[in-house]
Amino acid sequence: MTAFENLMAHARDTAALDNVMTRLGWDQRTMMPHGAAHLRSEELAALETVLHQRRTDPRIGEWLEAAEAPDDAGTAALRELRRAYARNTRVPDRLAAELARVTAMGQEIWAEARRNDDVAAFLPILRQVIALRREEAAAIADGGDLYDALMQDYEPGASGAETAAMFDRMRPRLVALREKILNRPAPEPLRGTFPQDGQLRLARKLAEAFGYDFAHGRLDLTVHPFCAGHGEDVRITTRVVETEPFNCFYSTIHEVGHAAYEQGVDPAYALSPLGRGVSMGVHESQSRIYENQLGRSRAFTGWVFDQMQAEFGPLNLQDAEAFHAAVNRVHAGYIRTEADEIHYNLHIMMRFDLERDLLRGEIEAEDLEDAWNLRFEADFSVAVDRPANGLLQDVHWSAGLFGYFPTYTLGNVYAGCLFKALAAEMPDLDAGLARGDLGTPTAWLREKLQRHGALREPRATIEAACGFTPDEGPLLEYLEAKFGALYGL
Amino acid sequence: MTAFENLMAHARDTAALDNVMTRLGWDQRTMMPHGAAHLRSEELAALETVLHQRRTDPRIGEWLEAAEAPDDAGTAALRELRRAYARNTRVPDRLAAELARVTAMGQEIWAEARRNDDVAAFLPILRQVIALRREEAAAIADGGDLYDALMQDYEPGASGAETAAMFDRMRPRLVALREKILNRPAPEPLRGTFPQDGQLRLARKLAEAFGYDFAHGRLDLTVHPFCAGHGEDVRITTRVVETEPFNCFYSTIHEVGHAAYEQGVDPAYALSPLGRGVSMGVHESQSRIYENQLGRSRAFTGWVFDQMQAEFGPLNLQDAEAFHAAVNRVHAGYIRTEADEIHYNLHIMMRFDLERDLLRGEIEAEDLEDAWNLRFEADFSVAVDRPANGLLQDVHWSAGLFGYFPTYTLGNVYAGCLFKALAAEMPDLDAGLARGDLGTPTAWLREKLQRHGALREPRATIEAACGFTPDEGPLLEYLEAKFGALYGL
Known part of the structure; x- marks a missing residue:
């Protein structure tokens, strides 16, 4: 297989596993019994670990260096894969894991704070979320503007x-x-x-x-x-x-x-x-x-x-x-x-x-x-x-x-x-x-x-x-x- | 971490991912749109590959050799892990993949054959399933009885x-x-x-x-x-x-x-x-x-x-x-x-x-x-x-x-x-x-x-x-x- 074919096969399995993650999210918000939240968080964490390892697999970097696109769609696919790989490998594993943990907690604390109209209860976790995202933005921005760096996740x-x-x-x-x-x-x-x-x-x-x-x-x-x-x-x-x-x-x-x-x-x-x-x-x-x-x-x-x-x-x-x-x-x-x-x-x-x-x-x-x-x-x-x-x-x-x-x-x-x-x-x-x-x-x-x-x-x-x-x-x-x-x- | 602790942590993530597989199976039989079958089979295959790699990870063998159970529950857990690891590593990857493919196809052909009361349409795939399971049973049985070997999957x-x-x-x-x-x-x-x-x-x-x-x-x-x-x-x-x-x-x-x-x-x-x-x-x-x-x-x-x-x-x-x-x-x-x-x-x-x-x-x-x-x-x-x-x-x-x-x-x-x-x-x-x-x-x-x-x-x-x-x-x-x-x- 060529480097390009290896890349696409790897991306295909990653996309399939990402679909599974999406399906779990759907289930959680429509079907999941309310007493299953703790177990589900362990399931999500295990799958997220698998996905993170795949997305930062060093072989992607090697394949990207050697890959030649056979057509326009291939060129576009390489563009998307390059952007994602650069972004994912700039964020240290420790920071990615910490962000996942703190933002999961942040959403729970926010929901409770909103129910109680209690801004003070929300501020400590919000401070942590902001600090971690600033740190992540600095890692991704590579010297550029922090806000711009974060926007790329949503609007390249x-x-x-x-x-x-x-x-x-x-x-x-x-x-x-x-x-x-x-x-x-x-x-x-x-x-x-x-x-x-x-x-x-x-x-x-x-x-x-x-x-x-x-x-x-x-x-x-x-x-x-x-x-x-x-x-x-x-x-x-x-x-x-x-x-x-x-x-x-x-x-x-x-x-x-x-x-x-x-x-x-x-x-x-x-x-x-x-x-x-x-x-x-x-x-x-x-x-x-x-x-x-x-x-x-x-x-x-x-x-x-x-x-x-x-x-x-x-x-x-x-x-x-x-x-x-x-x-x-x-x-x-x-x-x-x-x-x-x-x-x-x-x-x-x-x-x-x-x-x-x-x-x-x-x-x-x-x-x-x-x-x-x-x-x-x-x-x-x-x-x-x-x-x-x-x-x-x-x-x-x-x-x-x-x-x-x-x-x-x-x-x-x-x-x-x-x-x-x-x-x-x-x-x-x-x-x-x-x-x-x-x-x-x-x-x-x-x-x-x-x-x-x-x-x-x-x-x-x-x-x-x-x-x-x-x-x-x-x-x-x-x-x-x-x-x-x-x-x- | 001790060998026992490593084993249990590894087994925990595998169990969490296996739960995800179970959830996909539930979704497929209760909620999935009927036009999603092809995509779902790719998602299942990607997750099955992840699970198969985890279950045959050679580190499990090393940990099992060194592990000491701290209590009766630990002894029982080692018993279950030993049985599963021996079974999974005796089956060549090629055979495991072929069995997954042929039995998935077998169930589809069977459903159609049953609708049409058509035994002849079912026999070719049944022959393949039997041949593969005999081969698998021989690999697991290690010289023992083939049927006994297969029974262990359901009733140790x-x-x-x-x-x-x-x-x-x-x-x-x-x-x-x-x-x-x-x-x-x-x-x-x-x-x-x-x-x-x-x-x-x-x-x-x-x-x-x-x-x-x-x-x-x-x-x-x-x-x-x-x-x-x-x-x-x-x-x-x-x-x-x-x-x-x-x-x-x-x-x-x-x-x-x-x-x-x-x-x-x-x-x-x-x-x-x-x-x-x-x-x-x-x-x-x-x-x-x-x-x-x-x-x-x-x-x-x-x-x-x-x-x-x-x-x-x-x-x-x-x-x-x-x-x-x-x-x-x-x-x-x-x-x-x-x-x-x-x-x-x-x-x-x-x-x-x-x-x-x-x-x-x-x-x-x-x-x-x-x-x-x-x-x-x-x-x-x-x-x-x-x-x-x-x-x-x-x-x-x-x-x-x-x-x-x-x-x-x-x-x-x-x-x-x-x-x-x-x-x-x-x-x-x-x-x-x-x-x-x-x-x-x-x-x-x-x-x-x-x-x-x-x-x-x-x-x-x-x-x-x-x-x-x-x-x-x-x-x-x-x-x-x-x-x-x-x-x-």
């Missing part, structure tokens, strides 16, 4: 400085739009109680409408919805709050967007370094365009309005216009995951600035609550009422995920670009959406983007799909047009 | 000759009992349709009554019920046929018996070589005593009769006596898994004789269908009507599981012994059973047997629990007394 090629510049261009237009909207009368919200069975029936219908393939996936309940898996086995989850059915429906469509990317990758790439979504930002572009540009459009919400009445009987909302307005209600709430399309990005910008300051050492863990609360009130014109609605709302920092948050807004920006390109090619898009038929746009996304997996770098993936260099313009124009019409601005 | 310490001698002592009394019963009028069977929801509700109630711990397990639907896992995470499965509710109820109780053993092992043994049931025969003693001696007793079926009426309304059976008779109906059916307590053992004896002849080379795959059909008609006085009701009914041989079948009857024999000992200590056993209260007998089994895991060899496990040397006498006396009363013999 991105930088803190470029992201900050883009956010600076976006913020004034989002703030201006937000203020105009909040000066207008708020639309009537959806009211009522919608039983779980009916919500799940309609969620399955929505998933099918968006092309989710149940022969290679399944839909289950969980606390925080997620999508897990690659290729032939990509499972999605949702949650049900009986008084808030949009929560179930739109989190389902969101996860279907992630799943479509993973289910849509060319089967020839299965278990190779190209056989999965290329970055968090590109992944989020798929979940967001499914959820927002398509799922929350006037045309598609008209169809959802009919489906809801068929499932649940008459609603308090009189017609499809009122229903569309309720689905897209703008509201300065505390919680990121429940935010509308405008406020969502303000949440992200705030977390991005805070976590960059943390990595640079400009603020420390003990300053974070004050910094959060000041910034939130400045951006949202509302004071945080309790830590569970503020600093303690998201799991990310307890798990050491610094550098992850900006990929959410990057995903929105990319979704804006993809939608502009897609809509330009489909003058009759709305006619299909109004019938609940999403075949044309989802086929376009699969052909232009999803099937290529990690063939191209993230930004190049979007550019190849759109046919133009991505920036924040299309997202902002889409938001101004959509909410301008909805709120009569 | 058992031998074909001893088993044959015991079966020869049992057969005449079972045949005599069977003939007397079949000359009596058959009791009225349960009739009607029992919806799935109600069956599952009652199955959960039965599982709870027998002490199944849902905080460390769960109950799901599958095609062929099984129990999977050890310690903190032991999951059971059942199936529902709406016209045959006893199928669901008694397969649930049976799997609860297996689960009770695994959930009941001393937590100090978790992930050690002692942290699981010691053999298939001892395991089956637990599932059988739960299902039969306790679950099909006159006292307990009286409670089940009440529960069924509460769930489903009036039954065609007039009273608890008629219900008990229906639950214990004796019938010379084709299918082992649906057999009553008497015919079940005749099924096993037949398979045992056939597979021993196969291993000795006295018959070959192509003789098997004729041999099966002749023997079945001789033992059951009924001609096999089609291969799905004959040779093709069980998965075992397609998977290479020669030497496994006799452990089912050995489990019945052990259950007979345990019940004799248990009943002698509990004069008021029936009073509890009649209330659906199984606390006393299940606590006795946990204390005397389940909590010890693999501390003692299989036969010694039963002897320590019963206080006498186990043999077939108590089972035969129990069957003669129970069915004598039921059929007025």
Whole structure:
């Protein structure tokens, strides 16, 4: 076997074992008996040790030196393997193990602290997580910027400085739009109680409408919805709050967007370094365009309005216009995951600035609550009422995920670009959406983007799909047009 | 670390990874999307390679030579590790991989052949399976008997000759009992349709009554019920046929018996070589005593009769006596898994004789269908009507599981012994059973047997629990007394 063939065979088994890890994570969050947590942590640790040894196997370094790619896909696979190997071998085993231990503990302590609104209980472990991730970032950065080094895990090629510049261009237009909207009368919200069975029936219908393939996936309940898996086995989850059915429906469509990317990758790439979504930002572009540009459009919400009445009987909302307005209600709430399309990005910008300051050492863990609360009130014109609605709302920092948050807004920006390109090619898009038929746009996304997996770098993936260099313009124009019409601005 | 400590740490991680394999098997049979089979086989193969390397790691041999056990549990752990290491290192890697591949294919071909009643389609792969298992048995046996060598995988310490001698002592009394019963009028069977929801509700109630711990397990639907896992995470499965509710109820109780053993092992043994049931025969003693001696007793079926009426309304059976008779109906059916307590053992004896002849080379795959059909008609006085009701009914041989079948009857024999000992200590056993209260007998089994895991060899496990040397006498006396009363013999 050539060095290249050895590399690919080794990567294939590693990917198969990584799939097993993913399956355990899915099980833990959907099926696992609650008394099995301790045993499961030992199982995960044993499998993680196997994976870590494989990922830092010195033979990979030797093969990478000698490997010659037979084609473009081979070149891309080597690019992914080189990046991963360099990253994994720069982190000492001792540090990797310590990070795994402390972030696992961090998530447990965070969950308890959030339940009790107890920031003080969270700070000691947060300090440890920050210190370890700074140390890891220094090892990976090799003299470069620490925050940039961490961003590469989620969005290869991105930088803190470029992201900050883009956010600076976006913020004034989002703030201006937000203020105009909040000066207008708020639309009537959806009211009522919608039983779980009916919500799940309609969620399955929505998933099918968006092309989710149940022969290679399944839909289950969980606390925080997620999508897990690659290729032939990509499972999605949702949650049900009986008084808030949009929560179930739109989190389902969101996860279907992630799943479509993973289910849509060319089967020839299965278990190779190209056989999965290329970055968090590109992944989020798929979940967001499914959820927002398509799922929350006037045309598609008209169809959802009919489906809801068929499932649940008459609603308090009189017609499809009122229903569309309720689905897209703008509201300065505390919680990121429940935010509308405008406020969502303000949440992200705030977390991005805070976590960059943390990595640079400009603020420390003990300053974070004050910094959060000041910034939130400045951006949202509302004071945080309790830590569970503020600093303690998201799991990310307890798990050491610094550098992850900006990929959410990057995903929105990319979704804006993809939608502009897609809509330009489909003058009759709305006619299909109004019938609940999403075949044309989802086929376009699969052909232009999803099937290529990690063939191209993230930004190049979007550019190849759109046919133009991505920036924040299309997202902002889409938001101004959509909410301008909805709120009569 | 001492050699002993190294061994135990290594075994602990191997056990954790083996648990992961078990969890994948559970997922495959309960949750996996049907289109994921190909990907899953690659995941299983990657994990199996990791496990095989660990199990044949030459360091185990070195540690075993130097290890000194600190206590009795340590001595027992070394006994288990020595047996496993000797077995695993005697089988060449090439043969192990070939067996894994051929038996996986064998099970697929068997399932298709059974659907089509097509013995000819099954014979070529069966021939390969037999040849490979003979080769493996020769490698393990090290000059000894081939069938005995294979039995050790399921029942350490058992031998074909001893088993044959015991079966020869049992057969005449079972045949005599069977003939007397079949000359009596058959009791009225349960009739009607029992919806799935109600069956599952009652199955959960039965599982709870027998002490199944849902905080460390769960109950799901599958095609062929099984129990999977050890310690903190032991999951059971059942199936529902709406016209045959006893199928669901008694397969649930049976799997609860297996689960009770695994959930009941001393937590100090978790992930050690002692942290699981010691053999298939001892395991089956637990599932059988739960299902039969306790679950099909006159006292307990009286409670089940009440529960069924509460769930489903009036039954065609007039009273608890008629219900008990229906639950214990004796019938010379084709299918082992649906057999009553008497015919079940005749099924096993037949398979045992056939597979021993196969291993000795006295018959070959192509003789098997004729041999099966002749023997079945001789033992059951009924001609096999089609291969799905004959040779093709069980998965075992397609998977290479020669030497496994006799452990089912050995489990019945052990259950007979345990019940004799248990009943002698509990004069008021029936009073509890009649209330659906199984606390006393299940606590006795946990204390005397389940909590010890693999501390003692299989036969010694039963002897320590019963206080006498186990043999077939108590089972035969129990069957003669129970069915004598039921059929007025």
